[in-house]
Amino acid sequence: MGAKEEKLVLQGWDHWTATRLRPLRLRQLATASPTVQVQGPHEESKPDHRQRLSLQLPLIPRDTDTLIIQNDTPSDAEWAILGLHFPLIRNLEIHTGYNEDLNDRHIPPHWPLSRLLISSASGTLTQTPFIRQGRVSHLILDHTSGVRFEGPDNQELQRRHKDAIARGEAKPEYITVHKGTPEERKIEVVFLPLLAMAWLDAKYGGSNCSELDPDNTPPTQHEVNLQTLEIVENDALCTFARMTLALPHVVGNTSALHLSSTNGCCEFQKTNEKMFVQFLPQMENLKTLQLSVGEVFRDESHLLGLYRLFPRTLTTLRLRGPAMLTQSDRWKEWEEAFASRTFLPGLRRLSIQMDLCYEDRERDSASWPLKRRTEPPEEMRLAANAACERLGALARSRGVSVEEMQDWGRLRV
Structure with a gap:
């Protein structure tokens, strides 16, 4: 008798990655904020699915404007319950939990959301108009x-893959x-990130590369x-590039951008890093940029010449990077740029800190990510601090206010 066959569907590059690399949520709202625990779409068939959520709601005022959702993304039924009970949610946090899935299509459309936080979702498609139509402001x-x-969503990717197998x-x-x-048994492995990459390659390598998804067309009603x-973190720069490709009119509307990619994770698995280099300078409405970037570029020249990517419209720049950058021969270019009044002519506020340091893991190591964040040697740290002081003094000489940053995890506008 042949081996029994089963199927294993892998949604992220490493199902445990986001969990292992997820630090304390510095940006989570106060613990006293109204919080509900949901079961999520995978538990929707359970007989007590609706009841478990409904029992939590009497403890929360109906007129609250803030809601934190934990454990999973709500199922369609749970979204309906939440939308019926709460009419005025403006601040919403969704912490996807162990499943790392994102079922956001049915976030109640009548909620006047102004701030939306999605935490730890991995290898999934966002479908809410609050993102796809740019309805949320933060x-x-x-x-x-x-x-x-x-x-396509993950189910559709799997269906197309199955059909492709049937066609040979x-x-x-x-x-x-x-x-x-x-x-003994066989398990079929379906690696969704590869299917998603193949779809992106097919679209942007073909003649319809400039066509927007029907759900992404510019809104006409608002x-x-x-x-x-x-x-923030993991593949932040790659995510920015993917979002810009799919929603250029939404991303291009932003006036404040915070990107942080310092944990050495899976950058540029689905897009070429040249896309980030191309897109960032085109942010014509950007006034505030807070950028924390580690040694994530394969082409080192992109990091060494990072200052060239800053949009000329900036009035506030907060920049954190690797200490090794200040030891490069090209650091002189940075000093010359920040000393010139023609470089970022509208710049009024500057924070700069080059204190990040990395070491390569052993090639045969199964650990992930491939680069490990570490503390810079004392000599390097002092030299980097001195280099930042010199650059700050040059900027200050042209009237720029140079400010220290206490918390790079929070956006400071």
Whole structure:
């Protein structure tokens, strides 16, 4: 008798990655904020699914404007219950929990959301008009990974892959467990990030690369509201590039942008880093940029010449980077740029700190990420601080206010 076959669907690059790399939520609202625990779409068939959420609601005032959702993303039924009970939610946080899935299509459309935080979602498609139509003014993607803004959802990706296998255009992949024992069986492995990458490659390598997804067309009933965009850690720069590709009119509307990519994670798995280099300077409405970036570029020249990417419209710049950058021969270019009144002519406020340091993991190590954040040697740290002081003095000489940053995890406008 042949081995029994099962299927394993992998949604993220590493299902445990976002959990292992998820630090204390510095940007989470106060613990006293109204909080509910949901079961999520995977538990929707349970007989007590609705009751478990409903029992929590009498403890929360109906007129609250803030709601934190924990444990999972609400199922469609749970969204309906929340929308019926709460009419005035303006600040919403969704912490996706262990499943790292995102079922956001049915966020109640009557909620007057102004701030939306999504935490830890991995390898999934956002479908809410609050994002896809730019209805929310402040969006935070906190330690997400592989979030997509266009194209088929995960179920559709799997269906298309299955059809391609049936047509002989793709081959299934298997792993065998308990080999040579009575319990031996085959498990088909479906790696969704690869299917998502293939879809992106097919679209942007073809003739329809400039066509927007039907759900992403510019709104006609309201203006694009997004003013503040924060993408924090993991593949933050890659996520920014994917979002810009899918929603150029939404991203381009922002006036404050916070990008942080310092934990050495899976940057530029789904987009080429040249896209980030191309898109950032085109942010014509951007006034505030807070950028924390580690050694994430394959092409080192992108990091060494990072100052060239800053939009000329900036009035506030907060920049954190690797200490090694100040030791480069090209640091002189940075000093010359910040000393010139023609460089970022509207700049009024500057914070700069080059204190990040990394070491490579051993090549045969199974650990992830490949680069590990570490403390810089004391000599390097002191030299980097001195270099930042010199650059700050040059900026100060042209009337720029140079300010220290106490918390790089929070956007400071």
